[in-house]
Amino acid sequence: MxxxxxxxxxxxxxxxxxxxxxxxxxxxxxxxxxxxxxxxxxxxxxTPEDIRNAAAERLRKGGNVGRYTPASGLPELRKAVAEKFKRDNALHYSAEEVMVSCGGKHCCFNMVAALIDEGDEVVIPAPYWVSYPEMVRFYGGRPVIVDTSGTGFVLTPEALKAAITPRTRMLIVNSPSNPTGAVWSADDQRKLAAVLEGTEIAVMADEIYEKLVYDGQHVSFASLSNDAFNRTVTINGVAKAYAMTGWRIGYAAGPKHLIAAMGALQSHSTSNPTTIAQLATLDALAKDPIxxxxxxxxxxxxxxxxxxxxxxxxxxxxxxxxxxxxxxxxxxxxxxxxxxxxxxxxxxxxxxxxxxxxxxxxxxxxxxxxxxxxxxxxxxxxxxxxxxxxxxxxxxxxxx
Ligand SMILES: Cc1ncc(COP(=O)(O)O)c(C=O)c1O
Structure with missing residues (x-):
């Protein structure tokens, strides 16, 4: 022992x-x-060649590429992420409502850390991405798993309503989904947003597979209404859309005080995400990869x-x-x-x-x-x- x-x-x-x-x-x-x-x-x-070449050039030039950045990310990258959300998702965030982390997973972790106390409940539709319940449990929260296998892998408003208790603090929405690939329509999501109205339940909208949709259309939960916008943290990153898993950059956008709290936590854990990876993300986010x-x-x-x-x-x-x-x-x-x-x-x-x-x-x-x-x-x-x-x-x- x-x-x-x-x-x-x-x-x-x-x-x-x-x-x-x-x-x-x-x-x-x-x-x-x-x-x-x-x-x-x-x-x-x-990873697309132009992104790799631009990063190589930045490294050759040296300078700030070898230095720390602010903990929540380069200001110009936070601005570029806000632009991306406006362009692709009709979401209007300021740069202060955006932060950059070491992957989408890190964003999820920061959000759970910033919101979940011992005994708080988080509604997680199953099948779910393996890391969600683990993160919740790590912080002493209780995952409330709701099976969607009988409803086409879509959470119904009835099932959500039945899962909510006075301890519910968060709902996780992951569309397109890992592991099912299910894409929740605007209508599916609007019904869930309606159930949440009048509550203090936060939504983690993990949209990391946004660009990989073959049938239907990606809809950001936060874009459904003002109410949905105010309770949601939208999480995305470059891993899947840009084939940049190893660069480890994700980003989150949501209410300013919550993003600031997640930034404070990050400042004491990883500090900033790797500088060259942030710069490569800045190059990437200008447009979808060709x-x-x-x-x-x-x-x-x-x-x-x-x-x-x-x-x-x-x-x-x-x-x-x-x-x-x-x-x-x-x-x-x-x-x-x-x-x-x-x-x-x-x-x-x-x-x-x-x-x-x-x-x-x-x-x-x-x-x-x-x-x-x-x-x-x-x-x-x-x-x-x-x-x-x-x-x-x-x-x-x-x-x-
Ligand atoms: C549903 C889901 N969210 C988040 C992530 C994390 O992505 P990243 O590599 O940006 O941390 C993954 C990666 O597998 C995922 O499947």
């Missing part, structure tokens, strides 16, 4: 399951196995191919996701079956068996609050996706 006892709050969180499975798949690949890893949540494209339409076309083709492939397998139901780059098929009909010596008792044992037997890696739905489902990322080549479908089909024929 170590001398170093961990803080009690560490017992409330688990390491990211997505990263753990990705690591296992990589380990198998290193041992020489031909693994199709569809676990990671990042584009398989390079590659984006092409990426979107490719994602959509891959989506159509993997949905068709999975849907043709006996017992698998696969909804067509409107956005992001994930499919979230329902494997509940496989639960209780056997594959050779392995009993498929839940989605975790299914994912373990798929990885061990046919070398296809996906993430178990129970990690996202949806037992019996599996998330596959289609940010992978056509050939890899075809191979995955073919192997899962083969696995299916061997089930008893």
């Amino acid at each position: 170590s001398l170093l006892r961990l803080a009690a709050r560490m017992g409330r969180i688990q390491p990211s399951a997505t990263l753990a499975l990705t690591a296992r798949a990589k380990e198998l690949a290193k041992q020489g196995h031909d693994v199709v890893a569809l676990t990671a949540g990042e584009p398989d494209f390079d 590659e984006l339409p092409q990426w979107r076309r490719q994602y959509q083709q891959r989506r159509d191919a993997i949905v068709a492939g999975l849907s043709a397998i006996a017992g698998v139901k696969c909804a067509v996701p409107g956005g992001a780059f994930y499919v979230f098929p329902d494997f509940r009909a496989w639960m209780g079956k056997r594959h050779g010596d392995v009993q498929i008792k839940d989605c975790t044992s299914l994912c373990e068996a798929l990885l061990a037997k046919v070398h296809v890696a996906g993430v178990p739905g129970c990690e996202f609050g949806a037992p019996g489902f599996v998330r596959f990322s289609y940010a992978a080549s056509d050939a890899e996706l075809a191979k995955a479908v073919q192997r899962i089909s083969k696995f299916a024929t061997e089930l008893a």
Whole structure:
């Protein structure tokens, strides 16, 4: 037993399951196995060349690129983010209502830290992104999980109403969604906004997949009404739209006092996000990447191919996701079956068996609050996706 006892709050969180499975798949690949890893949540494209070249030039020139910036981000970047929100989302924020953090995830963390006290409740529609409940629990809050698998992965106003108690402090809205890819329409969201009117419930609108929509249209929750605007923190970043996951830049916009509180917290934790990454984001945000339409076309083709492939397998139901780059098929009909010596008792044992037997890696739905489902990322080549479908089909024929 170590001398170093961990803080009690560490017992409330688990390491990211997505990263753990990705690591296992990589380990198998290193041992020489031909693994199709569809676990990671990042584009398989390079950061656009003009952004990389501009960053290289800035580094060559030196100067402030090697220095700290204000904790909440470069003033010109906060202004550029406010411009982006105006241009793309009809949201009118001042630069003081915007802050820049080390990724969209960091924005979410700052927001939860700034708002959630012990015992506060946060309504999280399931399936949810794995990190939301962990962040809430870390700060002593209580995630109130609302299952949306019976309503097309859309939270209904009735379900929201039923989940609200006097302790409710926040609702999380993530459209397009990770893991389901569901895109909530303006009408879906307007009904939720109406339920919140007259309450003091904050909304975290995580819009990181905004640019990756194939059916329907992205709508920012904060754009629905004045009331929605005043209670929402809109979170976005460059990771998914610009294929810049490794640069670690996200941004948040919302009520000035809340953004200031999140900035104060950040000033004592990470200080500023990396200066060169902020400058690269400044270059990026001037316009959508020229590659984006092409990426979107490719994602959509891959989506159509993997949905068709999975849907043709006996017992698998696969909804067509409107956005992001994930499919979230329902494997509940496989639960209780056997594959050779392995009993498929839940989605975790299914994912373990798929990885061990046919070398296809996906993430178990129970990690996202949806037992019996599996998330596959289609940010992978056509050939890899075809191979995955073919192997899962083969696995299916061997089930008893
Ligand atoms: C729903 C959702 N929100 C936020 C993020 C975080 O993105 P970033 O890389 O900017 O931290 C992710 C990344 O996977 C995500 O899926």
